[in-house]
Amino acid sequence: MRKNVAVDIQQVTKIYGTGNAAVTAVNNVTLQIYDNEFLTLLGPSGCGKTTLLRMIAGFEDMTKGHINLFGEEIEDLPPNQRPVNTVFQHYALFPHLSVYENVAFGLRRLKKSEAEIDHRCKEVLALTQMEALAERRPSQMSGGQQQRVALARALAPNPKVLLLDEPLSALDLKLRQAMRDELKQLQQKTGITFIFVTHDQEEALAMSDRIVVISEGKVQQVGTPQAVYEAPANRFVANFIGEANMLEASCKTTGKNMTFTLVGGGTLKISTPDVAAGDAVTIMIRPEKVKVLAKTGKKTTPSSLQMEAKVIEQTYLGSVTHLDLACDGQTLKACINQGAHASFATGDEVLIEIPADNCRVLRS
Amino acid sequence: MSIKRLRLLGLLPTWVTIGVLMIGPLLIMAAVSLMEANVYGGVHLRFDVSSYVQILFDKNLFDETEFNPAYLIIIMRSFMLALGATGLALLIGFPAAYYIARQPDHRKNLLVFLITIPFWTNLLVRTFAWVIILGRGGFMDQVGSFLNIIGPDESINLMYTNTAILIGLVYSYLPLMVLPLYASMEKMDVRLLEAGADLYANRYELIRRIIVPLTMPGIIGGSILVFVPCLGAFIAPDLLGGGKKLMLGSLVQLQFATSRNWPFGAAIAMMLLAIVVIALMVNARAARRHAVYEQTGAEATHG
Ligand SMILES: Nc1ncnc2c1ncn2[C@@H]1O[C@H](COP(=O)(O)OP(=O)(O)O)[C@@H](O)[C@H]1O
Ligand SMILES: [Mg+2]
Numbered sequence: 001m002r003k004n005v006a007v008d009i010q011q012v013t014k015i016y017g018t019g020n021a022a023v024t025a026v027n028n029v030t031l032q033i034y035d036n037e038f039l040t041l042l043g044p045s046g047c048g049k050t051t052l053l054r055m056i057a058g059f060e061d062m063t064k065g066h067i068n069l070f071g072e073e074i075e076d077l078p079p080n081q082r083p084v085n086t087v088f089q090h091y092a093l094f095p096h097l098s099v100y101e102n103v104a105f106g107l108r109r110l111k112k113s114e115a116e117i118d119h120r121c122k123e124v125l126a127l128t129q130m131e132a133l134a135e136r137r138p139s140q141m142s143g144g145q146q147q148r149v150a151l152a153r154a155l156a157p158n159p160k161v162l163l164l165d166e167p168l169s170a171l172d173l174k175l176r177q178a179m180r181d182e183l184k185q186l187q188q189k190t191g192i193t194f195i196f197v198t199h200d201q202e203e204a205l206a207m208s209d210r211i212v213v214i215s216e217g218k219v220q221q222v223g224t225p226q227a228v229y230e231a232p233a234n235r236f237v238a239n240f241i242g243e244a245n246m247l248e249a250s251c252k253t254t255g256k257n258m259t260f261t262l263v264g265g266g267t268l269k270i271s272t273p274d275v276a277a278g279d280a281v282t283i284m285i286r287p288e289k290v291k292v293l294a295k296t297g298k299k300t301t302p303s304s305l306q307m308e309a310k311v312i313e314q315t316y317l318g319s320v321t322h323l324d325l326a327c328d329g330q331t332l333k334a335c336i337n338q339g340a341h342a343s344f345a346t347g348d349e350v351l352i353e354i355p356a357d358n359c360r361v362l363r364s
Numbered sequence: 365m366s367i368k369r370l371r372l373l374g375l376l377p378t379w380v381t382i383g384v385l386m387i388g389p390l391l392i393m394a395a396v397s398l399m400e401a402n403v404y405g406g407v408h409l410r411f412d413v414s415s416y417v418q419i420l421f422d423k424n425l426f427d428e429t430e431f432n433p434a435y436l437i438i439i440m441r442s443f444m445l446a447l448g449a450t451g452l453a454l455l456i457g458f459p460a461a462y463y464i465a466r467q468p469d470h471r472k473n474l475l476v477f478l479i480t481i482p483f484w485t486n487l488l489v490r491t492f493a494w495v496i497i498l499g500r501g502g503f504m505d506q507v508g509s510f511l512n513i514i515g516p517d518e519s520i521n522l523m524y525t526n527t528a529i530l531i532g533l534v535y536s537y538l539p540l541m542v543l544p545l546y547a548s549m550e551k552m553d554v555r556l557l558e559a560g561a562d563l564y565a566n567r568y569e570l571i572r573r574i575i576v577p578l579t580m581p582g583i584i585g586g587s588i589l590v591f592v593p594c595l596g597a598f599i600a601p602d603l604l605g606g607g608k609k610l611m612l613g614s615l616v617q618l619q620f621a622t623s624r625n626w627p628f629g630a631a632i633a634m635m636l637l638a639i640v641v642i643a644l645m646v647n648a649r650a651a652r653r654h655a656v657y658e659q660t661g662a663e664a665t666h667g
Pocket of ligand 1: 016017023024025043044045046047048049050051052
């Protein structure tokens with residue numbers, strides 16, 4: 001099936017201010033967002049996520065670049081003429097209108113008939129489970145309820161693209177986790193393209209079809225949750241999404257299976273593209289891929305590197321235990337399943353095993 | 365002495381102030397309005413409602429009571445001019461207040477300060493400035509002849525018209541409109557306008573559906589603050605209306621200063637007061653209705 005491009009972002013740059021005060025919030029971003037997709041813009045606070053979203057909605061002019069919506073130029077359209085709706089970070093519900101009138105606001109501006117408005121309002125209020133509170137004022141509701149109203153209000157005009165700017169960040173943890181599933185289901189049910197902004201990597205992994213990792217206004221990686229977690233494109237992505245161990249190394253031989261020598265000694269054979277002999281690289285391995293064995297343990301896989309290490313701290317987290325290990329003057333993190341292994345005590349001398357298959361070579 | 369008594373005692377100065385300075389004079393005025401006039405000024409201590417009757421009726425030559433619209437015309441003129449001035453002040457003040465509220469903080473304070481500056485000089489002097497501007501051969505006439513709208517020796521003849529009074533009133537009380545409007549608009553969350561635009565509202569609809577309802581307390585407050593003093597104004601009608609176009613305020617002043625008919629002056633003042641009280645009650649009701657808007661429901665609470 002050929003994917004339809006919903007939002008086509010072409011080399012978009014946004015610079016706030018001029019001269020010495022100039023801030024490049026979005027730096028030459030090119031990105032295709034597909035129709036019917038749940039796309040997440042993920043990055044730390046201040047990386048330009050909101051700015052990018054505001055340019056799509058039309059609240060901010062672009063310094064450079066183009067944005068097309070379903071093949072149409074939208075640069076010259078004011079926000080009220082773009083078939084895009086936004087769920088604002090602080091909801092921005094109209095305090096003088098009831099929940100029902102908040103939801104009906106967009107439909108009324110589109111001059112829909114009263115019957116149509118009523119039908120659609122009830123539909124989205126049911127979808128967001130807010131029918132019972134339709135006559136309430138926003139000030140009479142909890143944060144979670146306001147959040148649902150903001151969602152219902154943005155969905156009501158049935159936009160082609162829905163922009164969500166950290167909609168869950170003001171909710172407490174329990175509610176946030178429940179809303180994740182709900183948002184994801186809502187997206188699948190409505191078929192509307194969702195562009196979801198968050199700084200929470202867990203949220204991004206749980207909900208997205210694709211994740212766009214952004215740092216300092218630049219796109220670092222675009223990919224499925226699995227791709228950005230398992231095959232991060234660079235150190236930033238590896239560190240920002242999940243935990244990562246970084247081992248400095250240099251490339252010895254080129255060819256199919258290259259050999260990497262760690263700075264602290266030891267070698268690993270990993271097959272990886274576009275690295276040349278002599279290149280300094282970083283080898284990344286996730287904590288849960290690091291195997292921890294008793295000192296007397298046997299190597300479990302042939303293509304792995306074994307090193308001696310010492311447990312310096314352990315954190316029991318129920319289903320898993322996190323270990324901090326001192327190894328070659330560096331601290332490595334490991335995450336072991338409860339029960340699957342022998343338990344370790346702080347100060348234990350252990351062997352760790354780094355399977356080459358789970359390593360990822362990143363250019364330094 | 366119990367705490368409660370002590371507290372009541374502590375409030376004594378307040379009650380004395382309110383009693384002596386506010387309720388007392390009011391009662392005296394109400395009493396005077398119900399007494400018989402002394403032609404040399406002052407009153408005879410006799411109950412007499414004729415002052416109220418006099419507002420609408422007159423005695424003809426045969427001592428028969430008949431309807432006399434003279435004062436009714438003044439009442440209507442006062443009403444229309446006060447309403448007109450309030451409407452114009454709202455029309456000018458609304459965009460001005462909006463503009464000020466959208467400025468960066470330091471400029472906001474400067475602009476608010478500039479708005480209040482006219483209060484620092486005497487109203488009489490300021491109104492007289494308009495006599496010079498509107499008068500024969502004044503600034504307006506010079507502009508008019510410069511633009512060839514009128515001949516060199518002609519005048520636009522604005523002086524001593526209702527328009528002149530209206531201009532004077534709007535000028536005098538515009539700050540009282542701008543300040544409460546500004547206070548309301550400053551509190552308004554601008555993000556709501558983005559939300560409105562996002563939901564397909566055009567500029568007019570943003571004003572009509574979001575800004576106006578959210579700044580209603582300011583609109584009502586400002587309107588009352590302009591309407592009430594306009595109704596009782598006497599400087600503008602005196603100087604710019606030339607004393608020919610009387611307003612209620614001028615009438616009251618005339619009764620006490622020139623005609624020496626205290627009861628009649630007091631009766632008109634009581635009527636003015638009644639109108640003001642009604643206006644304030646409308647204000648209070650509207651303010652209560654809008655109190656809900658003031659709590660920013662847009663603010664995210666946890667849970
Ligand atoms: N209106 C503005 N004027 C000047 N700088 C701004 C403005 N809005 C955002 N910025 C700056 O642009 C950068 C990106 O901001 P933003 O898009 O809000 O990031 P995010 O949503 O990822 O936290 C930040 O450095 C921020 O300070
Ligand atoms: Mg943001």
